[in-house]
Amino acid sequence: MALHTQSLAELAAGLRNGDFTSVELTESMLARIAAHNEKLNAFITVTADDALAAAAGADAARAAGKGGALNGLPIIHKDIFCTQGVKTSCGSKMLENFISPYDATVVENLANAGAIMLGKTNMDEFAMGSSNETSYFGPVHNPWDLECSPGGSSGGSSASIAARLAPGATATDTGGSIRQPAALTGTVGFKPTYGRVSRYGMIAFASSLDQAGTITRSAEDAAMMMSAMAGFDAKDSTSIDEPVPDYAAELGGSVEGLRVGIVRQHFDDGLDAATGERVKEAITQLESMGASTVEVDLPNIDMSVPTYYVVAPAECSSNMSRFDGVRFGHRASDPKDLLDLYCRSRGEGFGDEVKRRIMTGAYVLSAGYYDAYYLKAQQVRQLIADDFKKAFADVDVIAGPTAPAPAFRLGDKVDDPIQMYLNDIYTIGANLAGLPAISVPCGFVNDMPVGLHLVGSHFAEGTLLRCAHQYQQHTDFHKACPEGFE
């Protein structure tokens, strides 16, 4: 059986059994990347030499009876995670030549578990975008239809996993940047509870919303990666000091008796009808497996997109300030004075979407506007979080669509920010409330994948992964491979 079609769990077993070595596995994945990346543009950097050296180390460790839970398994990192000695661009011209002097905690944790980094994946600039079209390094193409977007901002990670260029990827999610690309590429996108995974070394977009997670082909693989990634980090004050369960051990058991909440607003006019059908079929499937459904009300959920587009740009405007051309990143040539250095370094280094959000953010934080925008948005955010809390008194998970429609064509929405922002209408609520959520492949519309979105209460990662895993035991949407990438 070809290595690239196997899941992380299967590959781990193969390595254990001695069916193949980590070097062989790594070589085969690097060959896949070499063969297919050109049409996808999913990678910004491929670290082939380092990967092969690390794989040899992993093989030696295994031979000596050592090595962590992910020993010798190849993975890829979204280019938002700092990787020591390797370019960390965040999809921006600003950091085109930035070599990070340190590893993000996520990178370090996965390396300590034995995972092998194959490379860094393309993304919307500074994670601001829902189509991967804002990347300075060009858009990523969806393996299911190369003229379509793979979603964003983690489009490089989602396209790579769908195209079988790697079995597992890290990604980040501020308003849906893991789950929406997963839905649009037929992969599993998992965003844990805010604070579950350290943000140290993950270049900040909107600090109170950013959360690292995974894109894989199965919930089981997400559980494997998450067990290694998650945990308290003294370097991140917002990381939470709670023990990390063995998520893989929680996958068993059934969904018998699981209470699934359905939000009426999530099936309104904004949802593509065929996409809605696939999602309803998935819910019916869960019912047939023993789950019950309950209608729940999230009265303020309609305000999540406008709330998000105040809070996220506000934090972004401040987080982007350190890119000033003084210490690292792009610096304009021959500045005539300090103001010129700032204006041209930032003017040249940032793309349009980043600039749009910096300006929006600076505006909503300005004296005289703060109360009407930022403060009001924070209040609404609290209302939305309270709505979820109330809902989770009656249900275990909330199910609905991940994105309003299947993948759209590259170029279709790039000139209409509002249409683009509405792509995250179903996912943003989980970020505003800090809740864990997952997108699981649940069918196709015109041969393009559709995702089922499941949201859990704080720290209910285990429940979400179990629900998604059990669903995948009864369906094989995630096993479908895009044509040309078999």
Place this chain on the structure above:
Amino acid sequence: MSVAGSSGQWEVVIGLEVHSQLATKSKIFSGASTAYGAEPNTQACLVSLGYPGVLPVLNEEVVRMAALFGLAVNATVAPRSVFARKNYFYPDLPKGYQISQFELPIVEHGEMTITDADGNEKRIGITRAHLEEDAGKSIHEGLDTSSGIDLNRAGTPLLEIVSEPDLRSAKEAVAYLRKIHTIVRYLGISDGNMQEGSFRCDANVSVRPMGQEELGTRAEIKNLNSFRFIEKAINFEVERQIERIEDGGTIVQETRLYDSDKDETRSMRSKEEANDYRYFPDPDLLPVEISDEYIEAVRATMPELPAAKEARFVSDYDLREDDAGILTASRSLADYFESVVSAADANPQIAANWVIGDLAGALNRDGLDISDSKIPADALAGLVNRIHDDTISGKIAKQVFEAMWNGEGSADDVIDAKGLKQITDSSAIEAVVDKVISENPGQVAEYKAGKDKLIGFFVGKVMQETKGQANPGQVNQILKDKLS
């Protein structure tokens, strides 16, 4: 308190913002060292440099220090305070924002008592004290057309202490500032070193016609770092404002810099050019939550504060109030004095006289701090004891002190080596007295005729004969007996 102008009396209104660097080993949000004077950028870790992806982690020691200060000035220590980002661009501000506290500071509603010009006690309100990080330093010297940035100081913890506009003269401002300076050093939360910039202040100064309720427009004088400059800068600014208003002009709300060479303040930027700092709560840091138990635990470590110590010195040691004030101006001086007292048999006022007099003089002369005194407290106690037990006179003691200061050993060593032991043997003194009387018949006659003042002449002669070693009391008595 008022200042006379050509048009009438003016009232001066001053509020101070003190920036006191907290004496932690590491920075407020990272593990980098805070030591002063290192090579540029050798104490700038990735957090100090504001690298992409790094995050701040609060140094808990600064919370303890701020709470201790709050309790010392009878303030409320907030059960919940919040760090906020103050956004502005400057090359020595690596992140493009300073982490400070804005709406919810850690300390509020404190007070400090000073003595005003009339000798009355006056209460000065402390609006708030909040924690923040310092910026780095821009360097222009020695660089032709470019500027250097040193980020060693970036992230150094500061406690910004903001007073109410309760101060009515430069003198009051300095008195208040000295009190704050003393307190932070007593608490051990700041070294108060003004040369190194670890204690500096901004002064908000305005004037208004005497009796007017409404405050005048204020100017803020930035970065004053010596008590002398603060007084001069405020006085200059007061005069400038009065003159301007009386000349028919108006005061612009602006930031001004004091130039100590020219002794004047100059405009730096006006309010119209002022930044909108776009403060908002820093999402990278959790609110600081302080429990009652924590506050009580901090309170239990509260050292005796200057005012209480001064009162105790007066009541327990019977010191003069002025002396008690001088001795308690710094904790190390007070500790030194108490060490002398505990090791000496003499009355504490004598110990106080030596500490305030000869010792302070010698320290001042050699530019030393009390902690670097060449005579340790127990050695000074040894000297005081020899005065007390009449081994030496107070006058000889000064000679012994100098020898001790110059490293010639303990008081006993010096007295033995130089043969300075006081003569208390009456027969020996009588012999000298007899000699002096027989050699000065003229003066004896005058004295007996009623010129009592001449007793000093005889005492002087006897002391001269004994090289100052005769016990002055005994000399006096014997002389009076023999001359009567």
